[in-house]
Amino acid sequence: MLETNIPSGPIEQKWENCRSHMMLVNPANRRKHKVIVVGSGLAGAAAAATLGQQGYPVHNFTFHDSPRRAHSIAAQGGINAAKNYRNDGDSIFRLFYDTVKGGDFRAREANVYRLAEISVNIIDQCVAQGVPFAREYGGLLDTRSFGGVQVQRTFYARGQTGQQLLLGAYQALEEQIAAGTVTMHTRCEMLDVVMVDGQARGIITRDLRTGAVQAHTADVVILATGGYGNVFYLSTNAMNSNTTAIWRAHKRGAFFGNPCFTQIHPTCIPRSSEHQSKLTLMSESLRNDGRVWVPKKKGETRKANQIPEDERDYFLERRYPSFGNLVPRDVASRAAKEVCDEGYGIGPNGTPGGLGVYLDFGAAIKRLGLEAIKERYGNLFEIYERITGEDAYKEPMRIYPAVHYTMGGLWVDYNLMTTIPGLFAGGEANFSDHGANRLGASALMQGLADGYFVLPATVPNYIASNKFKPVSETDAEFVQALEENKKWLQSLFDIKGERTPDSFHKQLGDIMWEYCGMARNAEGLTKAIKEIKDLKAEFWKNLKLIGKGEELNQSLEKANRIADFLELGILMCTDALERGESCGGHFRTESQTAEGEAMRNDEQFAYVSAWQWQGPDQPEKLFKDPLTFEHVHLTQRSYK
Amino acid sequence: MKFALKVWRQHDANAAGSFVDYEIDGITADMSFLEMIDALNEKLLLKGEDPITFEHDCREGICGSCGFLINGLAHGGQKATTVCQLAMRFFKDGDTIVLEPWRAAAFPIVRDLMVDRSAFDRIIQSGGYISVPTGGAPEASAILVGKDKADVAFDAAACIGCGACVAACPNTSAMLFTAAKMTHLNSLPQGQPQRDARTLGMITTMEQEGFGNCTNHGECEMVCPKEIPLEFIGKMNRDLIRAAMNGQTEANVRVDANGKMVD
Ligand SMILES: Cc1cc2nc3c(=O)[nH]c(=O)nc-3n(C[C@H](O)[C@H](O)[C@H](O)COP(=O)(O)OP(=O)(O)OC[C@H]3O[C@@H](n4cnc5c(N)ncnc54)[C@H](O)[C@@H]3O)c2cc1C
Numbered sequence: 028m029l030e031t032n033i034p035s036g037p038i039e040q041k042w043e044n045c046r047s048h049m050m051l052v053n054p055a056n057r058r059k060h061k062v063i064v065v066g067s068g069l070a071g072a073a074a075a076a077t078l079g080q081q082g083y084p085v086h087n088f089t090f091h092d093s094p095r096r097a098h099s100i101a102a103q104g105g106i107n108a109a110k111n112y113r114n115d116g117d118s119i120f121r122l123f124y125d126t127v128k129g130g131d132f133r134a135r136e137a138n139v140y141r142l143a144e145i146s147v148n149i150i151d152q153c154v155a156q157g158v159p160f161a162r163e164y165g166g167l168l169d170t171r172s173f174g175g176v177q178v179q180r181t182f183y184a185r186g187q188t189g190q191q192l193l194l195g196a197y198q199a200l201e202e203q204i205a206a207g208t209v210t211m212h213t214r215c216e217m218l219d220v221v222m223v224d225g226q227a228r229g230i231i232t233r234d235l236r237t238g239a240v241q242a243h244t245a246d247v248v249i250l251a252t253g254g255y256g257n258v259f260y261l262s263t264n265a266m267n268s269n270t271t272a273i274w275r276a277h278k279r280g281a282f283f284g285n286p287c288f289t290q291i292h293p294t295c296i297p298r299s300s301e302h303q304s305k306l307t308l309m310s311e312s313l314r315n316d317g318r319v320w321v322p323k324k325k326g327e328t329r330k331a332n333q334i335p336e337d338e339r340d341y342f343l344e345r346r347y348p349s350f351g352n353l354v355p356r357d358v359a360s361r362a363a364k365e366v367c368d369e370g371y372g373i374g375p376n377g378t379p380g381g382l383g384v385y386l387d388f389g390a391a392i393k394r395l396g397l398e399a400i401k402e403r404y405g406n407l408f409e410i411y412e413r414i415t416g417e418d419a420y421k422e423p424m425r426i427y428p429a430v431h432y433t434m435g436g437l438w439v440d441y442n443l444m445t446t447i448p449g450l451f452a453g454g455e456a457n458f459s460d461h462g463a464n465r466l467g468a469s470a471l472m473q474g475l476a477d478g479y480f481v482l483p484a485t486v487p488n489y490i491a492s493n494k495f496k497p498v499s500e501t502d503a504e505f506v507q508a509l510e511e512n513k514k515w516l517q518s519l520f521d522i523k524g525e526r527t528p529d530s531f532h533k534q535l536g537d538i539m540w541e542y543c544g545m546a547r548n549a550e551g552l553t554k555a556i557k558e559i560k561d562l563k564a565e566f567w568k569n570l571k572l573i574g575k576g577e578e579l580n581q582s583l584e585k586a587n588r589i590a591d592f593l594e595l596g597i598l599m600c601t602d603a604l605e606r607g608e609s610c611g612g613h614f615r616t617e618s619q620t621a622e623g624e625a626m627r628n629d630e631q632f633a634y635v636s637a638w639q640w641q642g643p644d645q646p647e648k649l650f651k652d653p654l655t656f657e658h659v660h661l662t663q664r665s666y667k
Numbered sequence: 668m669k670f671a672l673k674v675w676r677q678h679d680a681n682a683a684g685s686f687v688d689y690e691i692d693g694i695t696a697d698m699s700f701l702e703m704i705d706a707l708n709e710k711l712l713l714k715g716e717d718p719i720t721f722e723h724d725c726r727e728g729i730c731g732s733c734g735f736l737i738n739g740l741a742h743g744g745q746k747a748t749t750v751c752q753l754a755m756r757f758f759k760d761g762d763t764i765v766l767e768p769w770r771a772a773a774f775p776i777v778r779d780l781m782v783d784r785s786a787f788d789r790i791i792q793s794g795g796y797i798s799v800p801t802g803g804a805p806e807a808s809a810i811l812v813g814k815d816k817a818d819v820a821f822d823a824a825a826c827i828g829c830g831a832c833v834a835a836c837p838n839t840s841a842m843l844f845t846a847a848k849m850t851h852l853n854s855l856p857q858g859q860p861q862r863d864a865r866t867l868g869m870i871t872t873m874e875q876e877g878f879g880n881c882t883n884h885g886e887c888e889m890v891c892p893k894e895i896p897l898e899f900i901g902k903m904n905r906d907l908i909r910a911a912m913n914g915q916t917e918a919n920v921r922v923d924a925n926g927k928m929v930d
């Protein structure tokens with residue numbers, strides 16, 4: 028049933044062969060095929076600009092006021108590429124290998140290999156656009172190692188790599204807008220996909236300024252709408268990141284891949300109060316020099332600096348002597364949670380029993396000097412002080428894991444097409460490439476690979492190999508979809524209850540974090556599914572909104588997104604319950620080794636789960652997309 | 668902590684606006700400024716009043732979405748800080764705080780504290796890019812950029828496009844924004860082929876969009892959350908002279924209705 032369309036042949040030649048045999052569209056015919064791209068982050072802006080350059084009339088949608096504000100802008104650390112400029116043993120194969128292993132063997136080999144291959148072209152493209160990557164004195168590009176990888180393959184632009192890469196793509200996009208090939212629709216939120224004869228032929232949107240609900244036709248629809256980490260309410264994602272675009276596509280028939288695979292990032296500033304609206308990431312690079320510890324004594328009341336060395340538990344170094352503080356994100360996060368659950372954590376101002384662990388630069392400052400640490404991490408220490416009011420040069424930082432990234436997303440084949448013909452998904456919105464855990468600096472790489480190189484090859488192939496009957500916004504399918512969406516929005520107003528959208532979102536987040544966060548088990552997940560169902564029922568009985576749909580209404584925007592998060596939360600817990608193994612960021616307490624490490628079960632679970640919507644309040648149906656490993660041997664990850 | 672707020676309320680671009688007074692209690696020092704407004708908005712919604720519309724997204728000072736005047740100062744006047752990064756600990760219990768949107772003809776008000784900054788996108792459309800069709804790029808290591816040049820380019824590229832510079836300027840000039848993008852691209856070897864056309868195109872659009880002139884007040888630099896220096900405006904002016912000397916006078920660069928250069 029699930030056709031992955033992975034090309035035949037040796038892995039090194041699959042992409043090349045595939046591209047060489049793709050059907051092409053005559054330049055004169057391209058302007059007859061309208062393409063809709065939803066999203067203007069790295070994946071969306073890159074795809075829209077490139078398809079525009081090729082001569083397709085592209086319509087690009089974003090709920091932001093400008094494409095430059097997409098969430099990609101916030102990425103700090105860097106972007107991987109197998110350039111091997113350092114001559115330190117890196118290669119396309121090694122990047123491929125690291126990504127498959129880092130993802131705990133739950134990604135497709137063929138896709139990951141292509142990603143590693145394309146990584147080198149991305150850097151070329153971005154440099155030519157003027158992206159100001161860090162440079163050596165001789166003028167060459169600088170690279171660093173990132174996230175515990177043993178080669179220096181991460182390109183970066185100070186702590187603002189995402190910003191600079193996005194501005195590069197944004198500028199390319201603006202050039203196409205000026206050239207008239209791309210039509211930009213800002214402050215315009217997609218609500219639905221419109222299907223005609225089984226193909227995606229357009230979308231329904233809401234203009235956030237006026238509230239007008241409109242239909243748009245196209246021959247192809249690409250969703251590059253980012254991740255859904257905000258289902259947890261608190262995350263490092265931007266406040267407006269949401270699941271609506273992919274969720275509505277899911278409800279129209281696109282399968283959802285690995286929904287439960289969530290990445291929890293170990294180095295975030297701990298939560299401080301119940302008013303908190305989002306969590307702030309502190310770049311992972313901090314773990315290169317900072318040492319993570321908690322007091323050995325429970326209920327320790329002394330300040331960090333007064334606790335002598337031998338009364339500190341450097342728990343990552345103790346548990347993982349060979350990788351120490353640089354173990355992958357999922358491993359580091361879980362270890363921090365465990366020590367805090369046991370009562371060794373530290374709260375604000377060193378209060379015992381809190382949710383936080385120390386990240387200590389004392390030793391590094393002694394070894395390298397204060398200036399060197401300032402040079403490396405100055406901006407991060409500043410962010411920390413601004414938020415917490417504490418000076419991390421004098422006392423250790425406090426960190427705690429936070430939801431950061433979703434590996435799951437719409438299921439796609441090798442061509443990045445979903446199970447709906449003509450509907451493609453790129454960037455964080457699809458499930459591909461990262462398996463059960465994403466390596467640092469690989470999301471930017473994937474977003475740009477999808478946007479600049481994969482979609483601009485596979486979308487034209489789809490156009491060339493299909494027939495498109497003419498459609499118009501006045502066709503029955505569009506009129507009906509338009510009416511359904513107007514009704515849906517009105518139904519939110521009609522509830523006339525007593526609770527604000529945010530109050531539901533917070534409660535959903537608490538349930539998800541408690542039962543579908545860093546550690547999961549059958550009992551908790553079963554409970555969570557019931558609680559979310561109840562919450563969803565209450566939402567539809569007791570939501571309060573004011574104003575109307577035909578105006579700028581930020582409460583309506585929230586409620587519309589939260590309605591989808593509630594349904595997605597149920598699917599995530601269902602998927603987490605079904606996957607009875609531990610792998611990557613998905614830790615089932617029932618499946619661990621004697622030492623408490625994650626235990627995969629390849630006999631039973633070496634597949635991508637792909638879920639099909641069965642209608643409102645119906646259990647979804649699971650399809651399995653089996654994974655085979657020919658180039659990377661299945662091994663239990665060990666960072667001991 | 669407790670605060671008295673005076674907030675500019677305006678339903679849409681064409682409606683009349685006015686200040687409305689609110690009181691908010693129970694604010695803690697570690698809350699951010701926007702979390703304080705979130706708390707107020709929750710109360711307003713429960714009372715059946717329209718919450719205050721404001722733009723925001725990343726809440727970590729990088730997306731450039733947020734921004735309004737706090738007591739007359741763009742982003743509240745803390746050094747190198749956007750509104751979303753401003754903590755309530757910088758305010759005194761009992762303070763009265765006045766909130767208004769950016770005030771500039773080129774940034775029409777959308778609603779309450781939200782304005783339309785699309786004029787910035789149109790300035791970028793007029794040359795704020797380097798033309799490289801995807802796939803046509805040379806090997807990255809073939810382009811050498813000295814660290815000094817790379818650093819200047821980066822300092823300029825750090826602009827987040829929030830519009831504080833325009834809001835702070837008595838003339839509502841967009842010179843700092845425009846000069847930042849120009850300095851970024853014009854400093855790099857990759858940016859040289861389109862340098863003169865870029866300079867003229869961006870400046871022409873900036874003027875057409877209704878931004879004012881620069882008369883060297885320097886307010887823009889003071890409020891810029893990314894500390895973009897005023898000297899970039901000097902560089903821009905030098906680039907303009909350079910472009911004119913090279914024969915690319917404004918007269919022979921035609922700009923169409925969308926601000927796109929036509930050659
Ligand atoms: C704090 C932080 C730091 C990170 N650092 C790194 C790093 O150092 N390296 C790395 O590789 N990765 C990093 N990541 C991950 C990476 O930034 C993201 O995964 C990636 O940028 C996602 O890009 P995208 O193009 O898929 O989506 P996004 O950038 O999220 O863009 C989504 C777009 O879709 C639009 N959109 C969404 N829904 C709709 C709708 N319904 N209608 C209309 N428009 C819609 C939005 O307006 C936006 O334009 C980081 C993430 C975070 C949170």
Ligand code: FES
Pocket residue numbers: 722723724725726727728729730731732733734749750751752
């Ligand atoms: S919300 Fe992004 S800069 Fe303030």
